[in-house]
Amino acid sequence: xxxxxxxxxxxxxxxxxxxxxxxxxxxxxxxxxxxxxxxxxxxxxxxxxxxxxxxxxxxxxxxxxxxxxxxxxxxxxxxxxxxxxxxxxxxxxxxxxxxxxxxxxxxxxxxxxxxxxxxxxxxxxxxxxxxxxxxxxxxxxxxxxxxxxxxxxxxxxxxxxxxxxxxxxxxxxxxxxxxxxxxxxxxxxxxxxxxxxxxxxxxxxxxxxxxxxxxxxxxxxxxxxxxxxxxxxxxxxxxxxxxxxxxxxxxxxxxxxxxxxxxxxxxxxxxxxxxxxxxxxxxxxxxxxxxxxxxxxxxxxxxxxxxxxxxxxxxxxxxxxxxxxxx
Numbered sequence: 001x002x003x004x005x006x007x008x009x010x011x012x013x014x015x016x017x018x019x020x021x022x023x024x025x026x027x028x029x030x031x032x033x034x035x036x037x038x039x040x041x042x043x044x045x046x047x048x049x050x051x052x053x054x055x056x057x058x059x060x061x062x063x064x065x066x067x068x069x070x071x072x073x074x075x076x077x078x079x080x081x082x083x084x085x086x087x088x089x090x091x092x093x094x095x096x097x098x099x100x101x102x103x104x105x106x107x108x109x110x111x112x113x114x115x116x117x118x119x120x121x122x123x124x125x126x127x128x129x130x131x132x133x134x135x136x137x138x139x140x141x142x143x144x145x146x147x148x149x150x151x152x153x154x155x156x157x158x159x160x161x162x163x164x165x166x167x168x169x170x171x172x173x174x175x176x177x178x179x180x181x182x183x184x185x186x187x188x189x190x191x192x193x194x195x196x197x198x199x200x201x202x203x204x205x206x207x208x209x210x211x212x213x214x215x216x217x218x219x220x221x222x223x224x225x226x227x228x229x230x231x232x233x234x235x236x237x238x239x240x241x242x243x244x245x246x247x248x249x250x251x252x253x254x255x256x257x258x259x260x261x262x263x264x265x266x267x268x269x270x271x272x273x274x275x276x277x278x279x280x281x282x283x284x285x286x287x288x289x290x291x292x293x294x295x296x297x298x299x300x301x302x303x304x305x306x307x308x309x310x311x312x313x314x315x316x317x318x319x320x321x322x323x324x325x326x327x
Contacts, residue, residue, distance in 0.1 A: 003279060004123035072306075073300040083290050086298025090305075099294040109227065113280035120273025125216055127269060130230075131262050132219050134207070135174045136167035137228030138183055140250075144227075147250045154185040164290050169230060175210045190223070195253045220266030223252050226259040235260035 029238030070089065079086030139162055145155055152158075166178050184206040203224050208214040219225045227231060232323035233249065236258070241248040251258065 002140075019318065042188060065281060068301060072299045072303050075302050076295045079298040080291055080295035083294035087301070090298060090302050092301065095297070099290060099297075102290045105133065106283050106290060109283040110280055110287060113276045113283065116139075117276035120269065120276055124266065124269040124273060128216055128219060129171050130169060131175060132225075132228045132266075133167040133169045133230065134178050134183075134210070135162070135165055136230075136232070137207075137225060138162055138168075138178060138233075139167065140227035141183075141186055144250045145190070147247050148190065150193075152186055154189065154190045157182055158186050171210060180207065180209065182183045187224075192252055193250075195251045195258065197249075217270065220263060220270050221257055223256055226252070226256075226263050229260050229262040229266070231260045231262045244255060245269065 075086035075089060078089065079099070083103045084096040087093075087096035087099060138158065142155070142158055142162060144150070145152055145318060161177075161179055161182060187203045187206045190203045192203065194200060205218055205222055205224070207225070219228060227249075236242075236249040239248070239258075249258070253259075256263075286323060
């Protein structure tokens with residue numbers, strides 16, 4: 001009887017042990033599942049393979065897509081229109097401020113130097129209208145030909161035109177008495193005769209129409225027009241060109257020594273307002289350049305932020321490592 005009892009116990013013991021082992025295995029698997037769940041919530045766990053981790057940028061960009069306000073093209077257009085706006089959207093307040101400050105400064109300087117230039121130009125035109133006479137210039141041309149015995153096919157017509165006409169430095173009167181086409185014909189056939197007794201080519205320019213930009217530019221630029229200034233004769237009197245030296249005023253000095261102070265005053269005034277206009281153009285160029293630099297800066301800055309190297313790895317057999325570079 002005891003023998004049969006022992007046999008039954010020995011037969012049932014492995015089954016009990018196996019049952020206990022099964023129970024222990026299920027408990028172990030449940031614990032492992034809990035551990036994996038805990039690890040799955042920690043994307044930066046030390047055991048997680050680096051190549052399987054998604055970057056914050058990748059999660060943000062691939063999750064909901066790029067915002068329209070942060071697309072490179074939008075930022076380029078925004079800064080092209082209003083420098084600094086793209087940098088502000090791109091969260092670069094310092095650079096946005098620099099571009100905006102340069103924009104404001106450039107606009108101010110463009111407006112300021114435009115005003116200065118226009119004011120100087122009006123002052124010069126007023127000065128020229130009061131102190132340069134087309135009749136005095138034409139009379140000097142006539143005397144210039146007579147003194148040097150220059151042959152000119154239009155000289156007699158010029159003499160007839162000036163008959164009974166006196167210089168008044170009143171543009172409204174003088175320009176109604178002078179035939180500009182005839183005066184130009186005389187100029188085209190008038191040679192330079194200089195103080196060094198060397199003859200030159202014919203006059204390089206003809207007088208532009210009154211009131212034109214070229215008219216005001218030429219009368220205080222080329223020595224052939226020096227005799228039209230109000231103080232030309234009084235200046236030569238001071239130089240001692242009287243009596244036997246009177247005819248010295250009918251020469252042109254290559255270095256401008258025979259040009260009167262009013263001629264050079266006109267040069268200085270015109271140079272000043274032209275410098276103001278050139279400065280204005282410089283700031284206008286800077287203004288345009290600021291728009292383009294700001295636009296490209298915003299474009300490339302956001303592009304560099306969005307450019308990234310995505311590495312995707314998988315444990316599934318047959319799959320390969322995939323590298324993605326977006327730009």
